[in-house]
Amino acid sequence: MSDGMLFSMDTPPTEARFQNRLWVADLLDLTGAALVGWGAVRAAEWVSTAGLLGFAMGAAWLLLSCVGGLTGLTPGRHALGLKLERAEGKAPGLGAGLLRALTAPVELVLQVVLQRRPLDEQLRVHASVIPGGFRGWARSLALPVVGWLLLAGAVWSIVTPTRQEMLQYLDRTLTGWHCCHGTREVTWQCRTSLSRAVRNASGGDTEVAEFVRNECPVAAARLGP
Numbered sequence: 001m002s003d004g005m006l007f008s009m010d011t012p013p014t015e016a017r018f019q020n021r022l023w024v025a026d027l028l029d030l031t032g033a034a035l036v037g038w039g040a041v042r043a044a045e046w047v048s049t050a051g052l053l054g055f056a057m058g059a060a061w062l063l064l065s066c067v068g069g070l071t072g073l074t075p076g077r078h079a080l081g082l083k084l085e086r087a088e089g090k091a092p093g094l095g096a097g098l099l100r101a102l103t104a105p106v107e108l109v110l111q112v113v114l115q116r117r118p119l120d121e122q123l124r125v126h127a128s129v130i131p132g133g134f135r136g137w138a139r140s141l142a143l144p145v146v147g148w149l150l151l152a153g154a155v156w157s158i159v160t161p162t163r164q165e166m167l168q169y170l171d172r173t174l175t176g177w178h179c180c181h182g183t184r185e186v187t188w189q190c191r192t193s194l195s196r197a198v199r200n201a202s203g204g205d206t207e208v209a210e211f212v213r214n215e216c217p218v219a220a221a222r223l224g225p
Contacts, residue, residue: 017126017128018082018126019111019117019127021081021082022080022082022117022127023108025076025080025082025127026076026104026107028076028079029061029074029075030061030105030108032064032075032076032147033061033063033064034061035151035154035155035158036060036150036151036154037053037055037056037058037059037060038053038057038158039153039154039156039157040056040154040157041056042158042162043153043157045162045163045164062101065097065100065101066098067143068084068092068097069091069092069093069095069098069100070091070093070094070097071143072084072085072091072092073130073140073143073144074144074147075147077127078140078143078144079144081129081130081137082127082128082129082130083128083129083130083140084125084127084128085125087124089128092123092125099123103119103120104119106119107119107120159188159192160192160196161192161193163196163205165193166193166196166208167208167211169189169193170194170197170211170216170219171211171215175190176190176193179193179218180216180217181216181217182217194216194218194222197211197219201219202223
C-alpha cells in the first residue's frame with residue numbers, strides 16, 4: 001500500500017472532521033431558536049396559535065442562521081468549540097447563512113442516514129475548531145452570550161404565566177382561590193401567578209390591582225398599602 005493511500009484512509013477530509021459535533025451544534029441551535037420564538041410569542045402576550053408559533057420560531061431560526069453566516073458562530077457551535085467557514089477560512093457569508101437556514105434542518109436527517117453532509121458540501125462550508133485554544137474561545141464569547149441570554153429569557157417567558165393565564169388561574173379556578181387565600185401548599189403555578197399579579201398591579205394595571213385588592217389577600221399583602 002502506498003503512502004498516499006495510507007494517508008487518504010487515515011486522514012478524513014476537512015468537511016468530515018467535525019461533522020458529528022456540528023450535527024449536535026445544529027440541533028442545539030435549532031432547538032434554541034424554537035424556544036426563543038415560543039418565548040417571544042408569550043412575552044408579547046399573543047395567543048399562541050400554531051401559525052403564529054411557527055412564524056416566530058422560523059423567524060428566530062432565520063435570524064440565527066444569518067448571524068451564523070456572517071460570523072461563522074452561533075451559540076450551539078461556540079458551545080462545541082466550533083465555527084463554520086469556507087475553504088479559505090472566511091465566514092460563510094449572508095447568502096450561505098440564509099441557504100443554510102433551509103438546508104441545516106434537512107441535513108440533520110441526511111447525516112444520520114448518509115454519515116456525511118452533502119448540503120454543506122454543496123454550499124462549500126465546513127466546521128473547524130475555533131483557533132487560539134481557550135483564549136480564542138473566550139475572545140469569541142460575546143456574541144454567543146447574547147444568544148444564551150435570549151434563550152434564558154425565552155425559557156423564563158415559557159414557564160411564567162401570561163397575564164391571561166394568571167387571571168384565569170387565580171380568578172376562575174378552585175386551586176387559584178386557595179392560592180390567593182393561602183389555604184393550600186404553594187405550588188410553582190401558584191407562586192409564579194402571585195408574582196405576576198403583584199408585578200402587574202405595581203406596574204399600573206388597574207384591572208389586576210382591583211382584583212388583587214378585592215379577591216387575592218396573599219398578593220394584596222405583598223403589594224402593600
